[in-house]
Amino acid sequence: MHSSGRGIVAVLLLTFAVWRLVRFMKFGSRLHRASSPVSAHWPHGVLDPSTTAGAEPPPSDLKSTTVRFAASAAAVIVWAVGNLVLYFALFQLPFERDLPFIWPLFLLIFANFYLIPFAGRSGRRWAQRFEPDSSVIG
Numbered sequence: 001m002h003s004s005g006r007g008i009v010a011v012l013l014l015t016f017a018v019w020r021l022v023r024f025m026k027f028g029s030r031l032h033r034a035s036s037p038v039s040a041h042w043p044h045g046v047l048d049p050s051t052t053a054g055a056e057p058p059p060s061d062l063k064s065t066t067v068r069f070a071a072s073a074a075a076v077i078v079w080a081v082g083n084l085v086l087y088f089a090l091f092q093l094p095f096e097r098d099l100p101f102i103w104p105l106f107l108l109i110f111a112n113f114y115l116i117p118f119a120g121r122s123g124r125r126w127a128q129r130f131e132p133d134s135s136v137i138g
Helices: 003-029 065-092 102-130
Strands: none
Touching: 003 065, 003 102, 065 102
16 A cells, blocks of 8 residues: 555544543543433332432532543643554564554554543543632632
8 A cells, every 4th residue: 555545544543542631531521410310210119219309419639620521632732642652563563564454454553442531530530630629719
């Protein structure tokens, strides 16, 4: 495969990985808010209404919208830098150029299974450092 074909395939796969990352971040950062009580989704009599009446959704770790955005931005930066390092390690090193294109590509794709959750955790850790602590103020 010519280098232009390799580049097109790499761009398409990276675009797919970005799309998956955006979906992961969107679904992962969404707060769970039930539109109906929990007991409405269970058959009658399964749940005791007295136990679910005062239930509140769990508090979010990151309360500020700005901090949540910064956490997402940090996660995307960690993910992008990780993919750039992997790309250069797998495709640009001289001893790797003789390998068939599919093997480094598989390594890049499967490395993202670990890189995406790592980037999410890194973003949350970074944001928790900058989250205002209400116990210090009060």
